[in-house]
Amino acid sequence: MNFFFGSRNRRQEQLEQELQGHVQMAIRDRVERGESRAQAEQNARREFGNVALVQQVTRDQRALLWLEDLLQDLRYASRMLRKNPGFTWVAVLTLALGIGANTAIFSVIDAVILHPLPFASPDRLVSINGTFPQSDEAAVSPPDFVDYRAANRTFEQFAAVGYRSGPSNLSGEKAEQVLTSIASANFFATLGIQPMFGRDFSLSDEQVKLPQVAILGSGIWKRNFGSDPGIIGRTIRLDGQSLTVIGVLPVDLPILNQAQIWLPTPLLAYGMNIRLAHFLRVIGLRKTGVTLAQSQADLDAIATRLAGQYPDTDKGWGLRQRSLSEVLIGPVRPALLLISGAVGLLLLIACVNVANLLLARSITRQKEFSLRAALGASRGRMIRQALTESVTLSLLGGALGIFAAYWGVQALRVAGPPDLPRLQEIHLSATTLAFTSFLAVLSGLVFGLIPALQGSRRDSTHALKESTRNSASSAHRRLSSALVVAEIAVSLTLLVSAGLLVKSFWRLIHVNPGFQTEHVINARLSLNDPAYAAAARKVQFVQQFEERVAALPGVEAVGATSELPLSGEHSDGPFHIEGHNYGPSEFDDADLRQVTPGYLVTMRIPLIAGRWIASTDGEKSLPVIVVNQAFANRFFDGQSALGKSLQLMGDPQKTREIVGVVGNISHSALRDPQRPEMYTPYAQFSPPTMRVVVRAAANPESLSAALRNVVSSVDKDEALSTVRSMDDVLNASVAQPRFSSQLLGLFAALALLLAAIGLYGLMAYSVSQRMSELGIRVALGASRQDILRLVLGHGSLLVVAGIGMGLLASVAAGRLISSLLFAVSPTDPKIFLAVATLLIAVAFIASYIPARRAMRVDPLVALRYE
Numbered sequence: 001m002n003f004f005f006g007s008r009n010r011r012q013e014q015l016e017q018e019l020q021g022h023v024q025m026a027i028r029d030r031v032e033r034g035e036s037r038a039q040a041e042q043n044a045r046r047e048f049g050n051v052a053l054v055q056q057v058t059r060d061q062r063a064l065l066w067l068e069d070l071l072q073d074l075r076y077a078s079r080m081l082r083k084n085p086g087f088t089w090v091a092v093l094t095l096a097l098g099i100g101a102n103t104a105i106f107s108v109i110d111a112v113i114l115h116p117l118p119f120a121s122p123d124r125l126v127s128i129n130g131t132f133p134q135s136d137e138a139a140v141s142p143p144d145f146v147d148y149r150a151a152n153r154t155f156e157q158f159a160a161v162g163y164r165s166g167p168s169n170l171s172g173e174k175a176e177q178v179l180t181s182i183a184s185a186n187f188f189a190t191l192g193i194q195p196m197f198g199r200d201f202s203l204s205d206e207q208v209k210l211p212q213v214a215i216l217g218s219g220i221w222k223r224n225f226g227s228d229p230g231i232i233g234r235t236i237r238l239d240g241q242s243l244t245v246i247g248v249l250p251v252d253l254p255i256l257n258q259a260q261i262w263l264p265t266p267l268l269a270y271g272m273n274i275r276l277a278h279f280l281r282v283i284g285l286r287k288t289g290v291t292l293a294q295s296q297a298d299l300d301a302i303a304t305r306l307a308g309q310y311p312d313t314d315k316g317w318g319l320r321q322r323s324l325s326e327v328l329i330g331p332v333r334p335a336l337l338l339i340s341g342a343v344g345l346l347l348l349i350a351c352v353n354v355a356n357l358l359l360a361r362s363i364t365r366q367k368e369f370s371l372r373a374a375l376g377a378s379r380g381r382m383i384r385q386a387l388t389e390s391v392t393l394s395l396l397g398g399a400l401g402i403f404a405a406y407w408g409v410q411a412l413r414v415a416g417p418p419d420l421p422r423l424q425e426i427h428l429s430a431t432t433l434a435f436t437s438f439l440a441v442l443s444g445l446v447f448g449l450i451p452a453l454q455g456s457r458r459d460s461t462h463a464l465k466e467s468t469r470n471s472a473s474s475a476h477r478r479l480s481s482a483l484v485v486a487e488i489a490v491s492l493t494l495l496v497s498a499g500l501l502v503k504s505f506w507r508l509i510h511v512n513p514g515f516q517t518e519h520v521i522n523a524r525l526s527l528n529d530p531a532y533a534a535a536a537r538k539v540q541f542v543q544q545f546e547e548r549v550a551a552l553p554g555v556e557a558v559g560a561t562s563e564l565p566l567s568g569e570h571s572d573g574p575f576h577i578e579g580h581n582y583g584p585s586e587f588d589d590a591d592l593r594q595v596t597p598g599y600l601v602t603m604r605i606p607l608i609a610g611r612w613i614a615s616t617d618g619e620k621s622l623p624v625i626v627v628n629q630a631f632a633n634r635f636f637d638g639q640s641a642l643g644k645s646l647q648l649m650g651d652p653q654k655t656r657e658i659v660g661v662v663g664n665i666s667h668s669a670l671r672d673p674q675r676p677e678m679y680t681p682y683a684q685f686s687p688p689t690m691r692v693v694v695r696a697a698a699n700p701e702s703l704s705a706a707l708r709n710v711v712s713s714v715d716k717d718e719a720l721s722t723v724r725s726m727d728d729v730l731n732a733s734v735a736q737p738r739f740s741s742q743l744l745g746l747f748a749a750l751a752l753l754l755a756a757i758g759l760y761g762l763m764a765y766s767v768s769q770r771m772s773e774l775g776i777r778v779a780l781g782a783s784r785q786d787i788l789r790l791v792l793g794h795g796s797l798l799v800v801a802g803i804g805m806g807l808l809a810s811v812a813a814g815r816l817i818s819s820l821l822f823a824v825s826p827t828d829p830k831i832f833l834a835v836a837t838l839l840i841a842v843a844f845i846a847s848y849i850p851a852r853r854a855m856r857v858d859p860l861v862a863l864r865y866e
Contacts, residue, residue, distance in 0.1 A: 027041050094350045095351075095394055098343075099397055103436045103439070104405040104408030107426050108339075110431055113333060117324065120193075125284070125324040127281070127282075127321065128321045130320075131319065140281070142273070142277070144306065145184070148319065152299065152302060154290045155285060155290075158190075159183070159186045159282070159284070160183070160282050161257055162281070163279050164568075169526060171237035180259055184206065185265075187283070198245070201215065206264050214244070214263055216231065216260075232246065249262075274650060275313040299318070303318040317585070328421050335740040342494055346747050346750055350754060354390075358386075386451065390448020395441070397440065419735060483758075484758055485802040486802070487755045488798065489809060490806070491748075493813050494752075496806075501821070503828065503831060504824045505734070508671055514665030519698070520693055522725075526689045528688045528689075529718070532688065535619065535686040539619070542682065546596060546692075549707065552710070558602060559595065561599050561690065562594040562595070562682075571591065571592050572592055574588070576646060594679075594680050596613075596682045608663060609642055610660035612660055623656040624659045627661055627678050629661060629662070631661075656680070665677070708723075737820070752839070756846045757846075759847060764853070767791060791851035795846070795847030799847075807832060
C-alpha cells in the first residue's frame with residue numbers, strides 16, 4: 001500500500017514538474033522576443049490555462065484511477081468516522097445486531113436446509129413407506145421388502161433399516177444399555193458409507209435366525225473400545241449373545257437412526273416372515289436418469305403383483321416414495337424460514353435506523369457537499385464517496401456481527417430443540433462468512449443510497465446560502481418520517497407474528513394430555529437376553545421389579561408400558577371386530593400398547609367404564625383388552641364397547657374381550673388429535689422392551705440411583721437406560737414450537753427496541769431543527785401544553801401511519817404462518833390489539849422525552865441560536 005501511494009506521489013510530482021517546465025519554456029520564448037519578465041509570465045500562463053485543471057484531466061486518463069479514488073475515499077471515510085465516535089459506535093452496534101442475527105440464523109439454514117445430506121448422491125436418495133387405506137405413513141414388512149428389493153428395476157440400491165433403534169444390554173465390567181438397530185446388507189452402501197475398519201454386512205449375514213455379527217458406530221467405538229482398530233474380529237456380548245465385530249463406521253447416523261451398534265436383518269427369524277409385521281424403514285437409491293414417476297410406476301407394478309399373490313395381507317397395500325431430504329428436513333423447514341424472514345426484517349429495521357442517522361448527519365455536512373459541488377465534483381463522485389462511508393460502516397458492523405454470530409451459534413447448538421435435524425452440524429462455515437460479507441456490503445448500499453442521493457442533489461449556490469443554518473429541507477424531513485413509518489410497520493408485523501406464535505405455544509402447553517406428568521419418572525427396561533426368551537420369565541422379572549420399586553420410600557405407584565406417550569414411540573395393531581364383515585386384506589387399525597396393572601394409576605389416566613387391567617389377567621386367564629373413548633366412539637358409534645370382542649391380527653389368542661374404557665391421551669404430540677388406542681395386559685402379550693413409570697411423593701429424580709439398584713438386585717446383567725422425568729418428556733415434545741416462539745419473540749423485542757430508538761432519534765432531531773419555530777411560538781404566547789401537543793401530534797401521525805401499514809402486513813404474515821399455529825386464528829383480534837397498544841405506548845414514551853425538551857425551550861435562547 002505504501003509502495004502504491006509512494007508511486008502515485010512520484011507521478012504527481014513528475015507531472016507537476018513537467019507542466020511547470022512547459023510554462024517556463026513559454027516564458028523564456030516571450031522574454032527572448034522582447035517582452036518583460038512579468039508580462040511574459042502573465043501571457044504564458046494565460047495561454048497555457050489552469051494548471052490544476054490540466055493536472056486533473058491528465059490524472060483522469062490513468063488506468064488505476066478508480067483504485068486511487070477508492071483508497072482516497074476510504075481514507076476520508078475513516079477520518080470522518082473517527083471524528084464522530086458516538087455516531088460511529090451507534091451505527092456499528094446497530095448493524096452488528098442485525099448482521100450478527102442474520103449470520104447466526106443463516107448458519108442454521110445452511111447446515112440444516114441448504115447443505116446436502118451427508119450421504120453420497122443425496123439427490124437420488126428416497127424414503128419409501130407403506131400405504132394402505134387407513135394410512136399412508138406405515139412401515140414395511142420384511143417379506144415385502146425382500147420381494148421389492150429383488151423385483152424392482154429402477155433402483156440402484158434398495159435397503160432397509162429398523163424404524164427406530166431399540167435398547168440392548170451390552171455386557172462388560174458393568175452392564176450398559178445401548179441402542180441397536182437392524183440393517184439390510186446394502187444399507188450403508190445405499191448411503192455411500194464405507195466402514196472405516198473391517199467390512200460391511202453381506203447377504204449371507206442376513207440368512208440367520210439370530211444376528212451373528214455386528215458393526216460398531218463411531219461414538220461407541222471411541223467411548224467403550226478406546227478407538228482400538230484391532231476390535232475387528234473380537235466378540236462382544238449383546239443381550240447375552242456373542243457377536244463378532246466385523247466393522248466400524250466412520251460416523252454415526254443420528255439424522256436417520258440413533259443406533260450405536262448395528263446388526264444384520266435376521267431374515268430367517270420367525271417375526272421376519274410375517275407380512276403383517278411392518279417395522280422396517282426403506283431407503284432407495286434411484287438409478288441415474290430415473291425420475292420419481294418412473295420409479296413409482298415400478299413400485300406400483302410390484303404392489304399389484306404382490307396383492308394378487310398374497311391377497312390376505314397385501315391387497316390394498318403399496319409403497320410411496322419421497323425425497324429423503326424432504327422427509328428428514330421438511331418438517332422443520334417452515335419454522336426455520338419464518339425465523340430467517342424475521343431476522344431479515346430485523347436487519348431492515350437496523351438499516352432504516354442507520355439511514356436516518358446518516359440523513360440527519362448529512363444536514364450538518366451541507367456546506368461540505370456544497371463546496372465540493374462548487375469546486376466541480378460530479379454528483380456521481382459525491383454519491384460514491386457517501387456510499388464508501390456507509391459500506392465502511394456496514395463492514396465494521398459485519399466484522400463485529402461475526403463475533404456476535406459465533407456466540408449465537410454456540411447458544412443455538414445448546415438451546416436448540418433436540419429433534420432439530422443436524423443440530424450439531426451448525427457452525428460458521430466459509431459459506432456463512434461469504435454470506436456475511438455480502439450482507440454487510442448490501443446493507444451499506446441499502447442504508448447509504450438514500451442519504452447519498454439526497455445529499456448530492458442540492459443546488460450548490462442555494463445550499464451555500466443555507467449551509468450556516470444546518471436546517472433540513474422539507475424533503476429531508478418527509479424522507480426521515482417515511483423511514484420511521486416503515487420501521488414501525490415492520491416492527492408491528494414482527495410483534496404480531498411473535499404474539500401469534502407465543503399464544504399458540506401457550507395454548508399447546510396447556511392442552512390436557514389425558515395424564516399427569518408431575519412427580520413421574522420413567523426409564524427404559526430391555527429384556528433381550530436369551531434367558532428371558534420365554535414370556536413367563538419376562539413377566540416374572542417385571543413383577544419382581546415393580547414390587548421392589550413400590551417398596552421404596554416415597555414411591556406412590558409404579559407401572560410399565562410398551563410405548564411411552566410423547567416420546568416418539570409408536571406401535572399400532574390391525575384387528576377384526578367380532579361381528580363385522582371384512583374382505584380379503586381388510587382390517588381396522590388402532591394404536592396398541594402392552595401395560596402392567598399399575599400403569600393407569602401411575603399416569604392417572606381416568607377410567608370411564610368397566611375395569612382396568614388387573615394382576616389376575618395372567619397368561620392362562622381370559623384374554624382381555626381395554627380401549628379408550630376415541631376407540632369406542634369410532635368403532636362402536638356411541639354404543640357401549642364393554643363386552644364386545646375383537647381379534648388382534650398375529651395374536652395367538654382368537655379373541656379378546658373389551659373389559660374397560662379409559663380416557664383419551666395425547667400419545668404422538670399435543671397438537672395431534674387423540675387417536676383410538678388399545679391396551680393389553682403385559683402378562684398376556686410380553687414385548688422385551690418396556691418403559692417403566694414411577695410416581696413419587698416428592699422429587700422423582702432422586703429415585704434414579706435407587707431404580708438402577710433395584711434392576712441390578714433382580715438381575716445383575718440387566719440395566720435401565722434413558723432415565724428422565726415425564727415433565728422432561730413433555731417439554732421435549734414441544735421443544736420445536738417453544739424454540740420458534742422464543743426466537744421470534746426475541747427478534748420482535750429487538751425490533752421494537754430499534755423502532756423506539758428510531759422514533760426517539762427522529763423526534764429529538766425534529767425538535768432541534770424546529771428550535772427557532774418553537775421559540776417564536778412561545779414568544780407569541782403558546783403554552784407548554786401547546787408545544788407538547790404539537791410535538792406529540794407529529795409523532796402520533798407517524799405512529800398511526802406505521803400501525804395502519806403494519807396491520808395490513810400482519811394479516812398477510814398471519815396467513816403465512818397459519819400452519820405453525822395451534823388453536824389460534826392468524827387474525828386473532830386480541831393479539832392485534834395488544835401489539836398495537838404496546839407499540840403506541842412505546843412510541844409515546846419515545847416521543848414524550850423530546851417533547852419535554854421542547855416544552856422547556858427559552859425563546860431568547862432559541863432566537864439567538866437561530
